[in-house]
Amino acid sequence: MNVHVRLAEPFWRVVGQRNLDVELAAGSRMADLLAALLAQYPALAQEFADAPPLLFVGEDEADEATVLGDGRHVHLVWPIAGG
């Protein structure tokens, strides 16, 4: 199945693009997606260690156990809310 991934600031900078399509096995969870991203873009490991991203699937907040579906939109957002 295919998942559309949106990387917000600053994650996209080490990947070089803000929007990605990632192929995953049917029934994959968010943890599988994160592992796939880290395998393809190792530099993301430091980014995630510095600030674990807020995870969204569509409109809903998700966690590593969230089951993904084909065509779903996943959004990785930096945890920040200042002013």
Added chain:
Amino acid sequence: MSESTTAIINLTTGEVRVGETPPELVRAYLGGRGLNMAYLRRYLHAAGDPRQVDPLGPDNPLIFGAGLLTGTIAPNAARFNVSAKSPESGILGDANCGGFFAAAMRKAGFDRLVILGRAERPSLILLEDGRVHVQDASDLWGLENMPAQNALKERFGRGTISAVIGPAGENKVRMAGVMTGQKNTAGRGGMGAVMGSKNLKAVVARGGKAIAVAQKETLRAVRIQQQKYLKSSKIVQVLGHVGTPLLYEVSNRLGAIRTRNSQDNYFEDSLNAEEIEKYSDKMLACTSCVVHCRHRNTLGGEGPEYSTIGLLGANLGIAPTDQVITLNNLVNDLGLDASSVGTIIAWAMELYQRGLIGDDLTGGPLNWGDYETVHGLIEDIAHRRGFGDVLAESTRAIRFFPPEAQDYLIAVKGLPQSDPHDVRYFKGFALGIAVASRGADHLRNRPTLEVFKLPDEVREKIYGRPNDPDPTGYKDKGLIVAWGDDIFAVTDSLGICKFVTHGFNSPHLLGYDHFCDLIAAAAGLKFTPESLREVGRRALDTERLINADFGLSRADDTLPKRYFDDPMPARKTKGHHVDREQFQRMLDEYYEERGWDADGRVPTERQAEIEGLGERLETED
């Protein structure tokens, strides 16, 4: 200890007195916001009953105060505060600003100006090599922000740095700011209107006196060490790339962007940082800055910041990026506070949408997303024309509207909310804007770490005791808001930017230990982290006493009706609002943390200490 110099300038009589700021006051308040509050209270009392002082009359003291470290090589030490009784809220008015003016003011020989009276004709104050000159500025009256600053550079030479008002300040618009550079604004509370009421177009600094530093080599070493530390921080790096617009996408994804006067809570992606970046050709910095967070835009201005994007974009239903940037540039040219303008226009739009006001008052349709109308209305506000004259009154425009209009006003203590974050979700954010001393404002105490999922032990180390990590709950929010109160008051008194302050957008950055090192090296004053936090507490107590002088009490520490009664409509935050009873319990806990009584009053012995310090300040009578 380095000497601090204050000038008392009476524009009515032309009298100028220059003297040393009492060292015990510097020790107690440092400078900037803290010391301004000591002077403000003293001068408001000297004028009689503070409640009777007309904010736009000659008795209102207008105070410019540089931070204790401002203009030195301490990291991000660019800032100053402008304080007075606010013509917008009618209570404590205080606005903080960056740029280059405050460093120039100190180099010209002054840490603080107390401006009294009213000039007969449009005037400027020139600060030069330790001397004060009041000069005619009739030729500048009517000029917008940058034309005025450029004319002053032409008149006084290239090294001149000015703080000016635009047409909004001249016309005593209650949302007028004091401007320096293209965008830097002492924006909150209508300090530009106070300046206009005094016929004061500009304060101009020139001259090259070195700022006295106690231990130059030590300060240099501390700066190098702290700069290295700051530059390793992710938030510093990201702000240097994209500035505060990065916050929009995060808040919008959560469903926490004030949209159409908080009827909605998310908006278009066209205001994401990547869209703003397309109009940015350079990142700029203030004096001694290591962050460089300010965009220079290709549409002829600087910015926009997250607040402007949210409040002149989503909050007005305006999505096109170029239109929002153009409105940002417009408010800066005219000398207006973008936060208040965006909030007040959105309020009027909702009143029009609900039929509570009509074309007879507005002069025509006032619809969400109508860029042309908003552009014209902002110009009319600055020039007090037509319906713009009504909105120029900010929250006081309520007198032109039916009583139920109050239900739709996003303001606290008469001040429109400063930032675009819908605070119904993070309860600590809600408490913060409810208790902020100048009214609804995030830069007094915002507990931004609430969004980080920090381990319990880290939260305990930061805040001093175990605390509940649930940002949507009500427990322990008094603790974290009081913590933010104190450290932000200290940085505002040092003249340091929040973007390098511990707890603002990062659990790292500069904290009390770092500040102690900077103060010792720059000013020769010894503090411990505990005694430095006490300065923050004293500033908060003084502000509480000023507002008590104006008759404020616990009942004024509250929120807009909508934040209590209307659940957020969509996204992750859907259904969240602030429960009234739980809010009162948060307030109880907050007062306890602050050491105030259950009615939010400062204890008698602490009031006596502040009175004693205030009496050491000379006044005219």
